[in-house]
Amino acid sequence: xxxxxxxxxxxxxxxxxxxxxxxxxxxxxxxxxxxxxxxxxxxxxxxxxxxxxxxxxxxxxxxxxxxxxxxxxxxxxxxxxxxxxxxxxxxxxxxxxxxxxxxxxxxxxxxxxxxxxxxxxxxxxxxxxxxxxxxxxxxxxxxxxxxxxxxxxxxxxxxxxxxxxxxxxxxxxxxxxxxxxxxxxxxxxxxxxxxxxxxxxxxxxxxxxxxxxxxxxxxxxxxxxxxxxxxxxxxxxxxxxxxxxxxxxxxxxxxxxxxxxxxxxxxxxxxxxxxxxxxxxxxxxxxxxxxxxxxxxxxxxxxxxxxxxxxxxxxxxxxxxxxxxxxxxxxxxxxxxxxxxxxxxxxxxxxxxxxxxxxxxxxxxx
Numbered sequence: 001x002x003x004x005x006x007x008x009x010x011x012x013x014x015x016x017x018x019x020x021x022x023x024x025x026x027x028x029x030x031x032x033x034x035x036x037x038x039x040x041x042x043x044x045x046x047x048x049x050x051x052x053x054x055x056x057x058x059x060x061x062x063x064x065x066x067x068x069x070x071x072x073x074x075x076x077x078x079x080x081x082x083x084x085x086x087x088x089x090x091x092x093x094x095x096x097x098x099x100x101x102x103x104x105x106x107x108x109x110x111x112x113x114x115x116x117x118x119x120x121x122x123x124x125x126x127x128x129x130x131x132x133x134x135x136x137x138x139x140x141x142x143x144x145x146x147x148x149x150x151x152x153x154x155x156x157x158x159x160x161x162x163x164x165x166x167x168x169x170x171x172x173x174x175x176x177x178x179x180x181x182x183x184x185x186x187x188x189x190x191x192x193x194x195x196x197x198x199x200x201x202x203x204x205x206x207x208x209x210x211x212x213x214x215x216x217x218x219x220x221x222x223x224x225x226x227x228x229x230x231x232x233x234x235x236x237x238x239x240x241x242x243x244x245x246x247x248x249x250x251x252x253x254x255x256x257x258x259x260x261x262x263x264x265x266x267x268x269x270x271x272x273x274x275x276x277x278x279x280x281x282x283x284x285x286x287x288x289x290x291x292x293x294x295x296x297x298x299x300x301x302x303x304x305x306x307x308x309x310x311x312x313x314x315x316x317x318x319x320x321x322x323x324x325x326x327x328x329x330x331x332x333x334x335x336x337x338x339x340x341x342x343x344x345x346x347x348x349x350x351x352x353x354x355x356x357x358x359x360x361x362x363x364x365x366x
Contacts, residue, residue, distance in 0.1 A: 001029070001059055001102075001273055008033040008057035010042060010091055011064030016106055016164075018171045019265035020061055027269065033057055043083055048090040052098045059272065060095050060103040062088070062144075066137075067108075070249070070333050072178035073134040084140035092147050096157055103159040104272055105148050107141040107296065109257075109337055110134045111163060119302065119340040122163075122294045131334045145296050152277050153292060160277055162268060165300035165339050168358065169261025170365055174210050176231045182258060185311055186359070186366055188246055189318040192233050196244040196322055200224070232327075244322035249330035252308030257300050257338050260353035267299050270349045283346060300339035301351045317359055 001007065007024065011017035012034040024032055033055050040051050042064050066076075066083040073080060088105070095103045112120045113128040125145075130138045148159035172183040179187070187210070194202040200221055207224065208217035215227045225235065232247035280295050305313075311324055344350075 003028045004031050005029070005059055006031050006033060006055065006057045007059045007061065008055065009061045009063060010035075010087075011062070012036075013171070014063065014067075015167060015169060015172045015261050016264065017061075017063040019169060019261040020063060020268055022262065023265040023269045042090055043086040045086075045090050048094055049097075052094040056098060057095075058101050060091065060100050061268065061272070062091050062103065062105045064091070065106070065141075067173075067180075068178035069180045069184065070133050070331065073137050074132075077136045080134075081136035081140050084137060085143060088140065088144035088147060092144065092151065092159065095159070096151055096155055101158065102272060102276070103148065103157070104268055105144050105159065105161045106268070107145055107161055107163045108138070109163055109165045109298070109300070109339055110138045110334075111142050111145070112337070114334055118336050119338040120298070121340040122296055122298060122343060125294050125296075133331060133333060149293065149295050152295075158277050160271055160275070160280065161296035162271065162299050163296050163339070164264050165257040165259050165298070165337070167259055167261050167264055168362060169264075170362070172261075172362070174366070175212070176210075177212070181256065181307060182310065182314075182359070183362075185248075185314045186318065186363055188231065188233055188248075189314050189320040190363075190366065191228060192244050192246050192322050193318055193320045195225075195228065195233060195235050196320070203228070244320075245325055246320070246322055247325045247327055248307075248311060249327055250307065250332040251328045252306060252311065252326040254307050254332050254334065255304040255336040255338065256307060256310070257302070257304045258310075258355055258358075259300050259351060260358040263301075263351045263353050264299055267344065267349050267351075271297070271347070275347055279347065280343075283343060297344050297347070298339040298341050299344060300341045301355075302339065302341045303355070304336070304338045305355065313356060314359060314363075317356070317363055 009017050009020055012021050041047055064087055066080055114131040116124045145161040148161045151157045152159055168182040173179045174183045174187045204217040235244050
């Protein structure tokens with residue numbers, strides 16, 4: 001890519017897209033194309049076609065998606081598969097029709113089977129059944145990966161797919177009902193700390209920044225406390241010191257890997273600048289067969305932590321003093337999701353940010 005190349009970043013306001021924008025700007029790219037959802041609905045086929053005709057991007061980074069945590073994935077199953085398929089189909093196909101030089105598609109590590117061997121290599125894809133709670137989202141992301149791969153093989157395009165592990169960082173989603181585990185823990189610990197300090201003003205400010213239906217910074221103290229209780233942030237009014245406890249879903253035993261979003265962005269831009277689809281095919285260990293598959297690249301750290309240990313790390317960073325209770329009647333999700341990142345490292349990139357340092361940076365921003 002040249003510094004003045006027309007680069008379209010889809011989903012530029014989210015955690016992933018905003019990190020990629022920061023990285024591109026830091027490296028001197030000056031012709032970045034963006035559109036908010038209100039300006040361009042990527043689910044609308046005709047609107048997307050008109051946008052590509054008008055702007056003629058040379059490079060595309062597809063970071064737009066409907067995303068959420070375990071509760072959102074399991075609740076809004078139809079929306080997750082429909083909207084993600086539509087977004088991918090529209091952007092990838094118009095990139096082909098418009099002669100885009102290179103496209104980067106971002107998926108998710110949830111595409112791997114529920115009981116996949118660990119750490120998960122790229123060739124474990126579609127080897128057994130998916131985790132039920134996020135199956136629709138995973139199926140959509142697999143379709144996007146296979147779409148990129150298939151267009152490359154049939155049309156000679158240069159479309160790359162990357163599978164990031166669990167991401168966290170600036171501009172994350174902190175909604176208590178549909179956020180991922182790390183930002184949800186940061187917010188819950190923060191609200192728990194405010195509650196144990198009796199700081200209702202800080203709780204109102206927090207609710208005012210991250211509004212939900214039916215609750216805002218004008219709600220009564222009782223309404224705010226009921227809302228917090230609904231999400232497992234509970235003040236024991238009968239105890240002498242009115243201690244606060246935090247109830248979390250699951251056993252806390254599942255292991256997860258977390259990648260700083262700015263590290264993820266650096267890996268994406270590195271691949272856009274330095275690697276093509278043919279480089280990835282060449283690196284595959286399938287020279288002895290005619291089939292070309294599993295051409296995506298895992299993005300991660302190769303390190304994991306239990307949800308329990310993550311919770312206590314965030315508790316210490318935030319300064320919450322209350323009790324953490326794990327509700328084993330609630331689902332855990334997949335027991336372990338660690339990516340094998342040897343392909344990424346062989347292509348010339350490794351992560352830098354440590355987890356504790358990254359969470360400290362996130363909480364400062366929060």
